[in-house]
Amino acid sequence: MQTRNTSISNASTKGISAQSSSLLKAGSIIYRNIEDVHNVHEYCSKYSTQQPKHLEELYVSTSNNRRDSVMMISPLQGRTISMLVSMKQPKRVLELGCFVGYSALWMAEGLLGNKSPSHITTCEIDKELAESSRNYIEKVGRSNLISVVNKPAQEVLDSWNPEEKLDFVFIDADKGGYWNYYNTILERNLLSPDGIMIVDNTLFYGKVHALEEPMGDKGKSRSIRGVEKYIYNFNKMVSEDKRTEKVILPIFDGLTLIKLAK
């Protein structure tokens, strides 16, 4: 096991001066600057299991052909989510916000080899995106694991049968809807007792933490503008919500993991 002293001496060999490394304290941020944060992300991506060919193809073609390709999760997030799915072995997975099907296909990777039957339902409000995702999912042989529903996320949640508990939910649709999606899942008791919700973009371009000022009562402020303010309010309300336990992970644009409180 690596000791604290070892990690400090490693830091020292990477160019941090003896003086600054001696200032490192438990819990302090150990990156020196923004390039370090970027390089660490690149390093983690490089040394994690690489994405399978059908995911790489979708990622590259979407990046090359769509101006809004940044909406896809990053491959590192994909691997993280897929890993969580494979550890959890969920029976029922729901995704809000399919886009081109990239994250749904990552979750399907995690379901491969699952001992019990499992299925992913992913919803997409845009008809053409729903159609093209469905086609690609079929083409790469995953339509037995993924159904694409061309419906608004709220409608899907409002009509979901509470008897069919969700074991894994990935929230990645319109950011202004996040709180309602989260709250509907809890109020309608849709999550299985050991289920997990994952929410994307909870650091939104690194702009959310910069809004550390009151944003109105529990996000009810209608004057809010900018997606980061929706996320700011969402994060604040979720953090204060006693119904759940949560952790925000700084992977790419931020992923929040949420489970029911014990």
Ligand SMILES: C[S@@+](CC[C@H](N)C(=O)[O-])C[C@H]1O[C@@H](n2cnc3c(N)ncnc32)[C@H](O)[C@@H]1O
């Ligand atoms: C950030 S993208 C999802 C990216 C996808 N999860 C991935 O990583 O590959 C958000 C998607 O949600 C869709 N969307 C927006 N509002 C929605 C709503 N109310 N219900 C369902 N889908 C919605 C958008 O059309 C868009 O394709």
